[in-house]
Amino acid sequence: MEAVSQFIQNIPLDLLLIQTVNGIVTGMILALVASGLTLIFGIMDVVNFAHGELFMMGAYLGVLVMATTGSFWLALIIATLMIAILGAALQILTLRPLIGRDPLNTILVTFGLSLILQNFALWEYGPVPRKLPEPITAHFNLFYLQYPWYRIVIAALSAAIIGGFWLYLKYGKFGIWIRATTQDRVMAQAMGIPVPWVYTGVFALGAAMAAASGVLFGPLGSINHTMGLDWVLKAFIVVVVGGMGNLGGSIAAAIFISLLEAYASIWVSPAQAVIVSFIVLILTLLFRPTGLFVATPK
Amino acid sequence: MTTAPLDKTMPPKAKLSHTTVYWIGFCVVMAVLIVAPLVLPVFWAKFLTEILIWGLLAMSSDLLIGYTGMISFGHSAFFGLGMYGAAGALLHTSPPNLWLAIVYGLAGAAGAALFVAYFSTRLRDIYFAITTLIFSQIFYVIIFTWTAVTGGENGLIFTRPHFSIPFLYDVRFTTTTMHWFVLALVAGSYLLLRRITRSPFGMVLQSIRENEARTRAIGYPVQRYKIVSVMLSGLFAGLAGVLYAVQNEFAAPDFVFFVTSGDTVIFNVMGGIGTLVGPIVGAGFFQLLRELLSRVFGDQFPYLIPLGVVFIVMIIFLPQGLLGFARRWLNR
Numbered sequence: 001m002e003a004v005s006q007f008i009q010n011i012p013l014d015l016l017l018i019q020t021v022n023g024i025v026t027g028m029i030l031a032l033v034a035s036g037l038t039l040i041f042g043i044m045d046v047v048n049f050a051h052g053e054l055f056m057m058g059a060y061l062g063v064l065v066m067a068t069t070g071s072f073w074l075a076l077i078i079a080t081l082m083i084a085i086l087g088a089a090l091q092i093l094t095l096r097p098l099i100g101r102d103p104l105n106t107i108l109v110t111f112g113l114s115l116i117l118q119n120f121a122l123w124e125y126g127p128v129p130r131k132l133p134e135p136i137t138a139h140f141n142l143f144y145l146q147y148p149w150y151r152i153v154i155a156a157l158s159a160a161i162i163g164g165f166w167l168y169l170k171y172g173k174f175g176i177w178i179r180a181t182t183q184d185r186v187m188a189q190a191m192g193i194p195v196p197w198v199y200t201g202v203f204a205l206g207a208a209m210a211a212a213s214g215v216l217f218g219p220l221g222s223i224n225h226t227m228g229l230d231w232v233l234k235a236f237i238v239v240v241v242g243g244m245g246n247l248g249g250s251i252a253a254a255i256f257i258s259l260l261e262a263y264a265s266i267w268v269s270p271a272q273a274v275i276v277s278f279i280v281l282i283l284t285l286l287f288r289p290t291g292l293f294v295a296t297p298k
Numbered sequence: 299m300t301t302a303p304l305d306k307t308m309p310p311k312a313k314l315s316h317t318t319v320y321w322i323g324f325c326v327v328m329a330v331l332i333v334a335p336l337v338l339p340v341f342w343a344k345f346l347t348e349i350l351i352w353g354l355l356a357m358s359s360d361l362l363i364g365y366t367g368m369i370s371f372g373h374s375a376f377f378g379l380g381m382y383g384a385a386g387a388l389l390h391t392s393p394p395n396l397w398l399a400i401v402y403g404l405a406g407a408a409g410a411a412l413f414v415a416y417f418s419t420r421l422r423d424i425y426f427a428i429t430t431l432i433f434s435q436i437f438y439v440i441i442f443t444w445t446a447v448t449g450g451e452n453g454l455i456f457t458r459p460h461f462s463i464p465f466l467y468d469v470r471f472t473t474t475t476m477h478w479f480v481l482a483l484v485a486g487s488y489l490l491l492r493r494i495t496r497s498p499f500g501m502v503l504q505s506i507r508e509n510e511a512r513t514r515a516i517g518y519p520v521q522r523y524k525i526v527s528v529m530l531s532g533l534f535a536g537l538a539g540v541l542y543a544v545q546n547e548f549a550a551p552d553f554v555f556f557v558t559s560g561d562t563v564i565f566n567v568m569g570g571i572g573t574l575v576g577p578i579v580g581a582g583f584f585q586l587l588r589e590l591l592s593r594v595f596g597d598q599f600p601y602l603i604p605l606g607v608v609f610i611v612m613i614i615f616l617p618q619g620l621l622g623f624a625r626r627w628l629n630r
Contacts, residue, residue: 047424047427047428094610094614097614098613098614101617103423103424104369104423104424104427105613105617107369107424107427108369108563108567108609108613109610109613109614111371111560111563112564112606112607112609112610112613113606113610115560115602115605115606115609116602116603116606116607116610118602119600119602119603119606120600120603122600123600123603229556233428233431233432233435236428236432237432240421240425240428240429244425269443271439271442271443272439272443274435274439275436275439275440278432278433278435278436281429281432282417285417285418285420285421285429286417289420289421
């Protein structure tokens, strides 16, 4: 008992508060990455192994555009558009020939893509990590601490992108096409929906979401060619823990896991804090393989 | 090729049976591999030994990909635990004992495999692939950060043990004898895996690949079969790790990283899944291409970009791999 109360007394409350806000901010970025992944998987049955690399390429393009134009917001828009075009091109070249084949082929192809993109980034930009400057440098007072506004803006922006995307799926014309294709591919084709182009569009949209989150993450951490793997793994954990193909569950799981990792990194090094999310995954698999944030299946 | 001259000496009706042709082919390949280190320069002899080791790793994963129908992206964990198991045995016993290294390495790989198999076989298809990858990352993080035991980033360095049979024989490995030792173990593993895949157990695995629901409905405990197949695969991958450690005299965290698992999958797809020999051919093809590219364009050349392109083109246009055409024949 003595040890426990001592431990509780030793918890640094100010750190805990900061890590809570930090966790929510990274959680929102992770939710943006994971919803792109869920979108591509839910509609095309494609596990996009290259999703983390699209995130990384987005961040690098953001650095490039920022260096030439000097505007962060321009970098965000241009990088997102360019990665969307790249995504569409990759889908047409590599994934379209595989429609109708075993879905495991697509995981292999996107794995090949991730290999190419990762080595391209290493070759083109070198091993030295890059960083994006913060577009908003103002701070505000969080109780007695200084907290940068930018992080709050990121979280809000990520939430806005996810929300806009959800509304688009619900009410936009292309969104309705996407949902129709998910429900019944053959019927959608018969109704005149160009299904192969819906796939291309979906992949481009998912890639754009990955790139946007990459640029948004840029000022928070260093950008290097291996960052993709960490993010894609975390996004996969989120997708499994949140319940497969469930957008709301993914967002909840993203924030949940990021919070746990943020708290864990108060006591252990960030490299080891990753293990916390792995443990969450193992426990989920053991006790609730359908996902933590979904209703119990009957 | 081997049948052509024999056919002429025999009456036209007496065709060689499948088994005879198979074993003649096996012996010819073995003979070539046995003679190779005597003829080749040292660099290429070592290169060939490494191809055999990578081939063993790829072959172990073929048991999962090709026969049980589960893609594992986590074979680096088994390979790495085999490596570190061997390193532990070689560093803490004196004189270093080769057999003890193999036992420790296999035990390490088996432990990792049990852990991975128990959890990840609860999921199917893509989710299986992702969870194996995540588990291999757990082992990577542990090995990378537990510096006191594993040497962290620097890994462990040791000297190669002697080849010994207790009380009878004790001799230092040379490049040639090391090659023969590796060849013997790889060939033995191949024959064992071939026997396993043709046994009733192997048939159940293949029926899981073809139709899991039906296999369960017939009454086979599918999950138990999957766990055993992941563990078997992990053991052979661990053996490959031990051999790699003994060959190169170090254990490094880089080999526990995801890249090793990715390479394993590439070897399989390039060579042809479900053939057992295909993955070895795939490993050879991959390593040769890589060596060729770095000789032509220099060491700094990002060889994985053209290799990735070749890999994607092969999945789209040659999904059976290099040896895919012989798949039925080899498994008969």
